[in-house]
Amino acid sequence: MKLIAKEIVGEHAISMQSGHFLYNALKDNINNDEIIELDFTGVKFFASPFFNASIGYLLKDIPVEKLTEKIKITNLSEVGRRLLNLVIANAINFYKNKNDESMKIISKNADEI
Amino acid sequence: MQRYLVELPSIRDDDNGFLYLFKLANEICSNPVRHFDFNFKNCSVLDQNAVAMLGGLARYVDSYNTGNLGLFGIASKCGVMFQVDTMSQLIREQLIENNFLSHFSRESFPGYPKGDYIGYRQHLDFLDPSEIALHLSEQWLTDEKIKLSEELKQAIVSRIIEIFMNAYGHSFKDQNSPIILISCGQYLRKEKKIKLTVLDFGCGIIENVKSHLNNYIDDNEAMKWALKTGNSTKTDSIEIDIPRGLGFGLLSEFATVNKGELRVFSNSCEARAIGNNSYSVSSIKTPFKGTLVNISINCDGRYYSFVSETANGKQYF
Numbered sequence: 001m002k003l004i005a006k007e008i009v010g011e012h013a014i015s016m017q018s019g020h021f022l023y024n025a026l027k028d029n030i031n032n033d034e035i036i037e038l039d040f041t042g043v044k045f046f047a048s049p050f051f052n053a054s055i056g057y058l059l060k061d062i063p064v065e066k067l068t069e070k071i072k073i074t075n076l077s078e079v080g081r082r083l084l085n086l087v088i089a090n091a092i093n094f095y096k097n098k099n100d101e102s103m104k105i106i107s108k109n110a111d112e113i
Numbered sequence: 114m115q116r117y118l119v120e121l122p123s124i125r126d127d128d129n130g131f132l133y134l135f136k137l138a139n140e141i142c143s144n145p146v147r148h149f150d151f152n153f154k155n156c157s158v159l160d161q162n163a164v165a166m167l168g169g170l171a172r173y174v175d176s177y178n179t180g181n182l183g184l185f186g187i188a189s190k191c192g193v194m195f196q197v198d199t200m201s202q203l204i205r206e207q208l209i210e211n212n213f214l215s216h217f218s219r220e221s222f223p224g225y226p227k228g229d230y231i232g233y234r235q236h237l238d239f240l241d242p243s244e245i246a247l248h249l250s251e252q253w254l255t256d257e258k259i260k261l262s263e264e265l266k267q268a269i270v271s272r273i274i275e276i277f278m279n280a281y282g283h284s285f286k287d288q289n290s291p292i293i294l295i296s297c298g299q300y301l302r303k304e305k306k307i308k309l310t311v312l313d314f315g316c317g318i319i320e321n322v323k324s325h326l327n328n329y330i331d332d333n334e335a336m337k338w339a340l341k342t343g344n345s346t347k348t349d350s351i352e353i354d355i356p357r358g359l360g361f362g363l364l365s366e367f368a369t370v371n372k373g374e375l376r377v378f379s380n381s382c383e384a385r386a387i388g389n390n391s392y393s394v395s396s397i398k399t400p401f402k403g404t405l406v407n408i409s410i411n412c413d414g415r416y417y418s419f420v421s422e423t424a425n426g427k428q429y430f
Contacts, residue, residue: 012247014243015242015243046271052355057356073430076430083271084430089429090343093343
């Protein structure tokens with residue numbers, strides 16, 4: 001299936017709010033068998049809050065391997081692509097640290113019992 | 114109403130300029146319920162940092178007063194008056210061209226900037242990031258003013274938007290202060306450089322960090338914490354726990370690759386971008402209650418390389 005980013009967020013992929021629109025569109029389809037083509041034709045400007053709230057937030061529930069396998073990005077400018085890669089690296093760290101913190105709390109509670 | 118006369122000197126985008134501006138901000142913010150007259154007879158240079166601060170201070174005073182704001186030629190009971198008749202012709206023309214005076218005057222000045230300045234803007238309630246992007250790309254960085262490759266233009270606009278969104282978050286989070294987000298840019302034609310100052314009068318980065326971490330941390334460490342990639346005080350209004358904290362790292366990297374300069378002043382510290390997503394942090398003599406970001410960008414494509422900006426990053430897509 002194909003998702004046209006411009007139809008979901010407009011010409012500017014900047015805010016968390018518009019990132020959340022894209023997140024919802026991706027989340028609804030990522031567990032289907034089909035590969036999702038995410039086409040950024042016509043989207044001009046990018047900022048990290050947009051990718052944090054869309055593709056970055058997807059990594060809360062799925063591993064990056066599945067993300068790259070299920071989503072095919074097309075027509076994303078070089079500026080956007082570099083930013084997306086940085087956001088993904090940051091999101092992987094973020095959720096890894098969160099999981100580590102959760103594990104510490106679970107271990108601590110188990111010790112106390 | 115107590116009147117206070119400010120005799121402005123020349124104020125440049127340099128250490129002395131910032132020192133003067135922070136002293137002035139402290140003086141005014143310590144007791145804003147006064148009437149301030151700004152006299153320009155000794156002022157022959159006003160760089161973009163000074164224009165942004167003057168506008169910000171005027172709005173700050175306004176937020177504490179009754180709404181009688183600096184009306185040109187009319188002595189209001191309180192607020193700020195910029196004495197246009199004390200300005201040199203050069204300063205007056207600059208402040209008209211960059212749209213500054215039109216915000217503080219009843220006189221209608223013609224048109225948007227046609228000179229070297231690229232505009233004074235103020236956001237006093239809601240920040241529409243798409244509107245900022247449009248303004249940057251279609252009014253500031255037009256082909257008539259400045260020749261940029263499409264890639265460099267996209268990179269510059271994207272990074273400047275990060276500055277605005279960070280600043281708006283800092284301003285927005287402090288509910289005890291009015292939302293005052295001010296920016297002013299300047300284009301140096303000879304040097305092919307854009308300079309931009311964005312400032313807010315929120316509680317400042319360091320105070321935000323201390324409040325967020327809820328523990329004792331010294332000012333320099335708090336500033337370093339805020340600038341580290343991945344750290345965030347969640348200054349946006351989104352409740353969900355999503356990854357954040359890339360803005361300052363991106364800016365540092367961009368300024369370094371671009372061979373530009375990025376300085377962030379907040380509370381008692383200054384941070385300077387030194388590349389590799391990092392900053393050098395030092396104390397400043399005169400603290401500033403809010404946050405001021407000052408960036409200088411080279412508009413010559415030779416100073417920008419996409420390869421070096423991403424050399425260390427893994428490519429997922």
